[in-house]
Amino acid sequence: MAKITLDNLAHSYFPNPRSEDDFALKELNHVWTDGEAYALLGSSGCGKSTLLNIISGLLTPSQGRILFDDLDVTGASTADRNIAQVFQFPVVYDTMTVRDNLAFPLKNRGASAQYIASRVQQIGEMIGMEAELDKRARGLTADAKQKISLGRGMVREDVNALLFDEPLTVIDPHMKWELRTQLKSLHHEFGHTMIYVTHDQTEALTFADKVVVMYDGRVVQIGTPEELFEKPEHTFVGYFIGSPGMNVIPATVEGNTAVVHGATVKIGQAFGSLNGKVEIGVRPEFAKLTDGEGLPVKVRRVEDVGRHKIVRADLFGNDINIVASESEVISSDMNRVTFDPARVNVYVNDWLQEGEAA
Numbered sequence: 545m546a547k548i549t550l551d552n553l554a555h556s557y558f559p560n561p562r563s564e565d566d567f568a569l570k571e572l573n574h575v576w577t578d579g580e581a582y583a584l585l586g587s588s589g590c591g592k593s594t595l596l597n598i599i600s601g602l603l604t605p606s607q608g609r610i611l612f613d614d615l616d617v618t619g620a621s622t623a624d625r626n627i628a629q630v631f632q633f634p635v636v637y638d639t640m641t642v643r644d645n646l647a648f649p650l651k652n653r654g655a656s657a658q659y660i661a662s663r664v665q666q667i668g669e670m671i672g673m674e675a676e677l678d679k680r681a682r683g684l685t686a687d688a689k690q691k692i693s694l695g696r697g698m699v700r701e702d703v704n705a706l707l708f709d710e711p712l713t714v715i716d717p718h719m720k721w722e723l724r725t726q727l728k729s730l731h732h733e734f735g736h737t738m739i740y741v742t743h744d745q746t747e748a749l750t751f752a753d754k755v756v757v758m759y760d761g762r763v764v765q766i767g768t769p770e771e772l773f774e775k776p777e778h779t780f781v782g783y784f785i786g787s788p789g790m791n792v793i794p795a796t797v798e799g800n801t802a803v804v805h806g807a808t809v810k811i812g813q814a815f816g817s818l819n820g821k822v823e824i825g826v827r828p829e830f831a832k833l834t835d836g837e838g839l840p841v842k843v844r845r846v847e848d849v850g851r852h853k854i855v856r857a858d859l860f861g862n863d864i865n866i867v868a869s870e871s872e873v874i875s876s877d878m879n880r881v882t883f884d885p886a887r888v889n890v891y892v893n894d895w896l897q898e899g900e901a902a
């Protein structure tokens with residue numbers, strides 16, 4: 545296992561990139577701590593696979609270095625990096641049995657027959673295919689083949705890191721949960737450095753110790769699920785994490801007061817003069833619908849989602865979402881919203897600002 549350092553890394557698929565827009569991966573410095581489970585989260589096309597393939601050695605970056613512990617592996621092959629990678633779609637040997645597919649990476653590295661037999665049995669059970677070990681891969685469903693790919697990725701205990709690129713895309717929903725749980729327990733058991741790519745926030749938040757959020761070729765925040773929820777560093781993290789996501793409202797800010805369409809909102813921190821596009825961000829969980837003081841809203845509808853209610857409303861012509869408790873009665877004279885001042889974040893040009901204690 546290894547600590548993985550990305551040093552000044554960037555990648556463009558163009559031979560002569562002219563501007564930042566030409567880079568699928570913008571400049572990045574990051575250390576992946578040895579033994580930690582990470583999720584790499586972002587929407588389609590934001591550069592997740594590009595980054596993963598650079599770490600595994602399938603792709604050579606146009607700029608920067610990759611170190612495994614203190615060894616520069618930027619030019620090393622995937623095999624030399626000693627990494628297991630599982631892709632979105634199955635990669636299996638059709639003519640081989642499930643057992644031989646699983647055994648392949650171990651045979652390749654010269655493991656003993658006895659060890660191979662017991663390890664393959666164990667992995668077969670983990671992926672729920674112990675009854676099918678002697679079947680040929682050809683003729684199995686895509687779902688079963690993907691489980692074999694996952695098993696092959698997990699079979700070696702001596703890899704430097706395990707990389708997963710949206711591996712559960714073709715797996716049925718029930719088995720998804722099951723396999724994710726297996727991956728987590730595998731992580732607890734062996735403590736591999738794991739990087740799990742997904743565009744699904746639930747998958748990311750349940751799998752990982754730390755979530756790396758990417759947006760438009762850039763890592764915009766690395767944090768625990770709590771940090772991403774409480775202090776989104778970028779408005780994209782606010783939108784993308786949470787359901788519904790954070791409310792982002794254009795405002796002006798002076799001291800510890802924000803002004804939204806002439807109405808004032810108290811904030812828990814004080815700010816000096818801010819230049820650029822200024823917005824406040826408030827999670828629906830920290831907004832409250834009332835019949836008293838507050839900003840004027842027009843309730844459009846109330847959705848009951850079980851644990852709580854989501855109030856969809858209009859605030860000066862923009863959408864705003866408010867979470868109300870399950871037991872709360874929403875009456876027609878509730879046409880104001882208030883925010884918990886300590887939970888109001890301030891953004892300039894989409895980036896979180898740090899103020900002073902007010």
Ligand code: ADP
Binds near residue numbers: 557568588589591595
């Ligand atoms: P993700 O995995 O997050 O969906 P990718 O890393 O696959 O994103 O892609 C990031 C960007 O790089 C996208 O704009 C994509 O079109 C582009 N891209 C990916 N692979 C190639 C390639 N082989 N050649 C040129 N452009 C590519």
Ligand code: MG
Binds near residue numbers: 592593594709
């Ligand atoms: Mg991808």
